[in-house]
Amino acid sequence: MLDARRLRILREVARRGSFSAAADHLGYTQSAVSQQIAALEREVGVPVLDRHRGVRPTGAGEVLLRHADGILARIGDAEAELGALRGGQAGPLRMVAFPTAGATVLPPAIAAFRASHPAVDLSLVPMEVPEGRAALEAGECDLAVLVEDPDDDGWEPGAAGRRAEDPFRRTHLLDDRMNVMLPAGHPLADRRRIRLEELRDDPWILGRRDYVPDEAIFVRACGRAGFEPQMAFESDDYLAIQGFVAAGVGIALAPDMSLVSLRDDVVVRDLEHPPHRRVVAAVDGRAWRSPAVDAMLALVREAADEFAVRVARRRDPRSPEHHVRAPRT
Amino acid sequence: MLDARRLRILREVARRGSFSAAADHLGYTQSAVSQQIAALEREVGVPVLDRHRGVRPTGAGEVLLRHADGILARIGDAEAELGALRGGQAGPLRMVAFPTAGATVLPPAIAAFRASHPAVDLSLVPMEVPEGRAALEAGECDLAVLVEDPDDDGWEPGAAGRRAEDPFRRTHLLDDRMNVMLPAGHPLADRRRIRLEELRDDPWILGRRDYVPDEAIFVRACGRAGFEPQMAFESDDYLAIQGFVAAGVGIALAPDMSLVSLRDDVVVRDLEHPPHRRVVAAVDGRAWRSPAVDAMLALVREAADEFAVRVARRRDPRSPEHHVRAPRT
DNA sequence: CAAGCGCATAAGATCCACTGATGCTCGACG
DNA sequence: CGTCGAGCATCAGTGGATCTTATGCGCTTG
Numbered sequence: 001m002l003d004a005r006r007l008r009i010l011r012e013v014a015r016r017g018s019f020s021a022a023a024d025h026l027g028y029t030q031s032a033v034s035q036q037i038a039a040l041e042r043e044v045g046v047p048v049l050d051r052h053r054g055v056r057p058t059g060a061g062e063v064l065l066r067h068a069d070g071i072l073a074r075i076g077d078a079e080a081e082l083g084a085l086r087g088g089q090a091g092p093l094r095m096v097a098f099p100t101a102g103a104t105v106l107p108p109a110i111a112a113f114r115a116s117h118p119a120v121d122l123s124l125v126p127m128e129v130p131e132g133r134a135a136l137e138a139g140e141c142d143l144a145v146l147v148e149d150p151d152d153d154g155w156e157p158g159a160a161g162r163r164a165e166d167p168f169r170r171t172h173l174l175d176d177r178m179n180v181m182l183p184a185g186h187p188l189a190d191r192r193r194i195r196l197e198e199l200r201d202d203p204w205i206l207g208r209r210d211y212v213p214d215e216a217i218f219v220r221a222c223g224r225a226g227f228e229p230q231m232a233f234e235s236d237d238y239l240a241i242q243g244f245v246a247a248g249v250g251i252a253l254a255p256d257m258s259l260v261s262l263r264d265d266v267v268v269r270d271l272e273h274p275p276h277r278r279v280v281a282a283v284d285g286r287a288w289r290s291p292a293v294d295a296m297l298a299l300v301r302e303a304a305d306e307f308a309v310r311v312a313r314r315r316d317p318r319s320p321e322h323h324v325r326a327p328r329t
Numbered sequence: 330m331l332d333a334r335r336l337r338i339l340r341e342v343a344r345r346g347s348f349s350a351a352a353d354h355l356g357y358t359q360s361a362v363s364q365q366i367a368a369l370e371r372e373v374g375v376p377v378l379d380r381h382r383g384v385r386p387t388g389a390g391e392v393l394l395r396h397a398d399g400i401l402a403r404i405g406d407a408e409a410e411l412g413a414l415r416g417g418q419a420g421p422l423r424m425v426a427f428p429t430a431g432a433t434v435l436p437p438a439i440a441a442f443r444a445s446h447p448a449v450d451l452s453l454v455p456m457e458v459p460e461g462r463a464a465l466e467a468g469e470c471d472l473a474v475l476v477e478d479p480d481d482d483g484w485e486p487g488a489a490g491r492r493a494e495d496p497f498r499r500t501h502l503l504d505d506r507m508n509v510m511l512p513a514g515h516p517l518a519d520r521r522r523i524r525l526e527e528l529r530d531d532p533w534i535l536g537r538r539d540y541v542p543d544e545a546i547f548v549r550a551c552g553r554a555g556f557e558p559q560m561a562f563e564s565d566d567y568l569a570i571q572g573f574v575a576a577g578v579g580i581a582l583a584p585d586m587s588l589v590s591l592r593d594d595v596v597v598r599d600l601e602h603p604p605h606r607r608v609v610a611a612v613d614g615r616a617w618r619s620p621a622v623d624a625m626l627a628l629v630r631e632a633a634d635e636f637a638v639r640v641a642r643r644r645d646p647r648s649p650e651h652h653v654r655a656p657r658t
Numbered sequence: 659c660a661a662g663c664g665c666a667t668a669a670g671a672t673c674c675a676c677t678g679a680t681g682c683t684c685g686a687c688g
Numbered sequence: 689c690g691t692c693g694a695g696c697a698t699c700a701g702t703g704g705a706t707c708t709t710a711t712g713c714g715c716t717t718g
Contacts, residue, residue, distance in 0.1 A: 001333060001404060002333070002408055003333070004330060004400075005330060005332075008330070018694095018695070018696090019695070019696060020694085020696085028677095029677055029678075030695075031679090031697085032675070036676095038698095039674090044415075045415055046414070046415055050616060051695095052467075052615065056467075056468055058616065059414060059420045060415075060420065062421055063410050063419075064407060067403060067410070068407075070403050071333075071400060071403045071407065074396060075330065075331045075333075078392070078393060078396035078397075078400065079330075079331055082393065085375070085389055086373070086374055091388045091389065092388045092391055094388075137381075139379040287376070287379060288375050288387070290388060347663095348664070348666095349663085349664060349665080357708095358707075358708060359664075359665075360665090360666085360707080360709080360710095361706070361707055364705095364706075367666085368706090380665065384664095384665085
C-alpha cells in the first residue's frame with residue numbers, strides 16, 4: 001500500500017525542486033530521500049521524478065502529488081482531532097442517566113459543558129439504572145449517572161446476591177432524601193413531620209421490584225420501623241405514582257429529585273428518620289478517561305451541589321408548605 | 330505520522346470485532362494485529378479499542394475510524410489512478426507540435442485518441458520546433474511533433490555545428506515535399522513542373538533563418554541547382570508568405586502541409602527534384618513511456634499516412650490543376 | 659473443572675529505513 | 689581543457705520496526 005510518509009517526501013521534493021533541499025527541510029539526509037523516492041518508484045513501477053536538469057515530477061508524479069495533498073491533509077485532520085480528544089477538546093462523550101436525573105440536575109451541567117467544550121460531541125441518553133450500569137460496563141458510554149443503595153454499595157440487583165467488584169470509579173453527587181407523598185385529604189396531610197410507622201396500615205405504591213434500589217431502601221426502612229408494607233400497586237414512573245396517590249390508590253415514598261413537578265392534589269411530608277438513596281456519577285475505571293469526562297464530572301458535581309442547596313432551601317422552616325405548590329390561579 | 334497500514338488494520342478489527350478474524354482476513358497472524366494495535370495506541374497515547382468482552386472501538390477509536398475510511402479511500406483512488414496510468418488509461422499526456430502539424434495531421438489522431446482513452450488528460454500546445462524540442466528535452470511534454478532536415482538528422486540550429494546525440498526516440502511520420510508557390514500571373518505559372526534553376530533570378534520569401542530547417546533545406550537545394558537565392562523578405566507564417574507571393578513581393582517554397590488552405594491568387598507547382606522536410610514524432614528515450622504515449626504515437630502515424638495519401642491523390646495526374654482551388658463562385 | 663476461544667507477551671528472524679561515505683554526471687569557470 | 693562544485697545514486701552498516709512461532713492468561717462453556 002502507498003505509504004503516506006513517502007508521499008510527504010515526494011511532495012517536499014517536488015516543492016523544493018531538489019532532493020537535498022527536501023532532505024534538509026524534513027530532517028533527513030539526502031541519501032534517505034533518494035532511497036525513499038527510489039522505493040516509491042519501485043513500488044508503483046513507474047518513475048515519479050524526472051532527474052534531468054533539476055527534479056521535476058513526471059506524469060505519474062503529478063498524479064501522486066495531486067492525491068498526496070488530500071491524503072496528507074486528511075491524516076493531519078485525524079491527528080489534530082486525536083490531539084484535541086486527548087486534550088478533552090473534541091471527540092464523543094456519551095452519557096447515560098436515569099430519567100429523573102436527566103431532567104433535574106443534568107441540564108445546567110450540560111449547558112455549561114457545551115459552552116466550554118463546543119467541539120465535543122456530547123450525547124445524553126436516559127436509561128434506567130440497570131441498563132445504564134450495563135452500558136457503562138460494556139463501554140457503550142463514558143459516564144453514567146446512577147442510583148445506588150447507600151447501605152449496600154455496588155450491589156447489583158440482577159445477579160442474585162453477588163457482591164460485584166465492579167470496575168467503576170464513582171463520584172458521589174448527592175444523597176436524595178425520601179419523603180412521603182399523601183393525597184391532599186389524608187389524615188396526616190397537615191402534619192409537618194411524620195414517622196414511618198404511623199403509615200403502617202396504608203397501602204403503598206411502589207416502583208418496579210427489579211428497578212432502582214429505591215424499593216430495597218424503602219422496604220428496609222419499613223423493616224426498621226417494625227412493619228412490612230402493604231403493596232397496592234407498582235409503577236416505575238414517579239409522575240404516574242403521583243397520579244395514583246392523588247386518586248387515593250395508596251401512598252408512596254418520593255425522593256427529592258422526583259419532586260420538581262408536583263400535582264397540587266398531593267402533599268409531600270418529611271419523614272422522621274428519612275432514608276435516602278445515593279446518586280453517583282460512575283466512569284469505567286479500566287478505560288482511559290478523557291479530560292472531557294473529568295470536566296463533565298466536575299460540572300455534574302457542581303450542578304448536584306446546587307440542586308442540593310435548592311432542595312435544602314425548599315425544606316427551610318420559614319416555608320413549611322414548601323413541597324406543595326400554590327394552586328394555579 | 331499516522332500510518333495508513335495501521336488504520337487499515339484498525340478498521341478491519343473494528344469491522345470483524347476480533348483481532349483473530351481481522352488477522353485472518355488481512356493475511357497476518359493474530360499476534361501481528363495485536364502488536365500493531367498496541368503500537369497505534371502507543372503512538373496516539375490513548376487506547377483505541379476496548380477489549381472488555383469482544384473488541385469495540387473507544388472514543389479515540391471512533392475518531393480514527395471516521396477518518397480512516399476517507400484516508401484509505403483516497404489512497405485507493407491514488408493507487409487506482411496510478412494503475413490506470415501504468416496501463417495507459419489515465420493520467421496526463423502532454424503533446425506539443427509545430428502549428429501546421431497541429432492544424433493538419435493531428436486533429437484526426439486526437440479525435441481517435443480521445444475516443445479510445447477518455448480518462449487521459451490530453452493537451453496539445455502549438456510550439457515552434459526549437460521550443461518543442463526544448464520542451465521535450467526538459468520533460469515538459471511527453472510527445473513532440475517536430476520538423477527535421479532529412480540530410481542532417483538531429484542537427485540542432487542553436488548549438489553552432491554541434492551534432493547533438495539527443496536522447497529522443499523518433500517515429501517517422503511523413504516526408505513533406507516542397508513545392509514552389511508563384512503569383513497567379515508569374516511567367517511559369519502554367520507549367521506543370523518546374524526546375525529550381527529556372528527560378529534563379531526570382532526574389533525569394535523565406536521563413537525566419539533560425540527557425541525550422543525549411544530554410545536550410547531550401548538553400549541547400551538552390552546550391553545543388555547552382556545558384557544562391559536572392560532574399561526578398563522573411564516571414565515565419567505560411568499564410569503571410571502566401572500573401573507576399575500573391576502581392577508579387579517574391580516567390581516561395583511551400584511544403585505540402587502548408588497547403589491545406591490556399592489563396593486563389595497564387596499557384597503551387599511541382600519541382601523537378603523536390604526537396605522535402607521530414608516530419609517526426611519524438612519522445613524522450615530516457616523517460617518511462619506510458620502506453621498512452623505509444624497509443625498516441627500509433628494514431629499519429631496513422632493520421633500522417635492518411636494525410637500523405639490525400640496529398641498524393643491531390644498530386645494525381647488526372648487533375649493537373651490540383652494545387653489551385655477553383656475560385657469561389 | 660477441563661476445554662476452548664481470544665488477546666497479550668516473549669523471543670527470534672527478517673525487513674526496512676536511515677546514516678555516512680563514496681561514486682558519478684553535469685555544468686560552471688578559470 | 690582541466691578542475692571544481694552541486695546534486696543524485698549507490699553501498700555498507702546499524703538500529704528499529706514488524707513479522708512469526710510459541711506460550712501465557714483471562715474468560716466463558718459444557
